[in-house]
């Protein structure tokens with residue numbers, strides 16, 4: 001709902017209120033937090049109504065969209081220069097409520113209704129700034145756009161998607177950081193004093209920082225307290241700056257990280273930021289995650305795939321790497337037959353002359369030395385056995401050792417007169433150029449048209465380098481979205497699994513196109529539990545692609561019981577990354593059971609409310625997640641013990657989110673208890689005596 005009275009703006013979905021108003025021509029932020037009941041009387045007295053002191057003097061204000069050079073000395077949301085001046089003075093000019101959220105040609109939240117558009121003007125620089133706000137059942141979308149009304153060009157150095165002010169409450173900041181094989185570590189730190197930055201300058205989202213930040217009460221826990229989350233719907237360079245000033249007020253700026261030379265905006269032209277998804281919960285960090293999950297399930301993911309079980313795949317990578325042949329792959333398919341697998345995925349190594357990672361990216365035609373019959377024989381074999389077929393591409397990549405590079409050396413990103421830098425023996429294609437995107441689309445199309453392929457794994461295995469301008473970075477990302485759009489349009493039923501050396505591009509813009517993303521190349525269940533825990537802070541479980549792999553694990557050398565590997569992988573979209581035919585009959589039987597059980601539980605896992613009960617980052621590796629059906633009639637619990645410890649008591653596990661007066665059974669323990677018993681008394685676990693032991697519990701309401 002959007003309430004407006006005399007230039008006081010109140011946005012609410014009944015759970016949060018977000019308010020700002022016009023004072024002396026400037027937009028002043030007023031309140032963001034638990035929903036307030038706002039009447040006409042309170043609305044007309046904005047500052048008091050929203051509990052904010054009516055500060056005087058411009059440097060004291062909490063601006064709705066901060067700028068440079070006007071007496072606000074904190075990090076600005078907008079910086080524009082025209083060659084003579086870097087100071088702006090945007091003054092409110094008008095507002096309107098649009099019936100629906102305008103489409104601005106980038107991935108964004110879907111089905112947005114009423115949208116507030118506030119226009120501000122800098123008459124000297126002849127610029128108009130538009131701020132957009134759309135309220136959703138589970139969050140708020142914001143973005144900004146700048147239009148050059150004059151005839152001379154200006155340069156944009158910064159145009160954040162949102163600037164959000166928080167009063168001096170002593171907040172903590174949570175970010176998700178990492179590296180290859182260790183994505184989404186959860187770090188929580190006091191906002192402190194000064195500026196904290198989380199950013200990517202890699203041209204892609206990055207393993208290092210996720211475009212997510214949370215601001216939580218200093219004493220908030222997983223289950224209690226105010227928690228605000230912000231997540232940029234973008235897949236390129238981004239910048240999140242959290243500044244705490246001398247009065248302990250916190251300002252968060254989130255948006256695209258525009259590289260040094262800025263974006264030139266010619267007369268009459270406009271430049272828009274991507275959208276940021278913002279959520280609020282007064283039920284702690286867990287409540288914040290549940291808001292994100294609902295928002296993304298309802299308003300971000302392609303409705304065709306959202307809330308539907310993704311195929312249970314078996315992927316060839318860890319069992320064959322580049323050592324592929326038709327005979328080996330037929331054997332791989334035979335091994336998967338009758339196990340409950342939906343889709344066989346042929347990973348890297350099937351094209352060009354790709355016997356290692358040093359060649360052929362860009363040459364998307366079948367290596368006849370490995371597959372003399374093309375893909376026909378292996379796809380026929382999948383189909384005959386009731387399974388679909390999927391295939392790996394790395395569309396944005398090119399090896400110098402490839403036909404494509406020899407034909408078009410200028411198609412790789414590069415700087416004239418300088419040797420390009422290789423990473424994983426490859427360059428990145430210049431996706432800012434339409435003909436490059438077109439060539440890759442046509443090559444993919446040739447494969448997708450010739451064969452019955454229902455699934456693509458889209459990988460991206462290195463960051464950008466040798467980029468000549470800020471504009472190039474931005475246009476590169478547009479080129480990626482363009483290829484996604486063309487694929488989605490041409491093949492609406494094609495499922496595209498996102499991937500970037502694991503979870504290096506786990507962001508909401510990729511999720512707009514890809515209903516799930518390979519969470520990490522680290523398939524060790526113990527480490528993976530940490531990664532999945534962190535990823536779930538922002539992203540719904542159904543978007544986490546998790547595979548069971550062999551032991552000793554290829555990344556850590558560790559051996560973990562198969563049941564635990566299955567249990568951890570079941571907390572998302574389950575798949576396998578091993579040659580099922582090479583397992584013992586006992587292991588095969590166990591996997592058959594895992595897949596059947598997963599399929600029976602999938603609706604609950606993919607659409608239920610997530611409660612994280614044990615945080616492995618804080619408990620020395622103990623991990624527990626519970627998923628409760630929206631009507632509270634069922635729950636699915638996975639508990640993982642880290643290392644076994646001598647004489648270490650395990651406290652009873654207290655569940656959450658159930659109906660305290662209802663009666664439930666705990667199937668695996670043959671118990672009948674009330675929801676209150678389960679939530680306040682808890683249940684004893686039974687995983688002593690084993691490293692990495694695990695339990696799965698099914699809770700069902702019977703009365």
Ligand code: GLA
Pocket residue numbers: 317347348392459461499500501502518520521
């Ligand atoms: C990346 C992916 C892996 C696999 C390899 C293939 O590392 O994350 O799953 O596809 O590329 O080269």
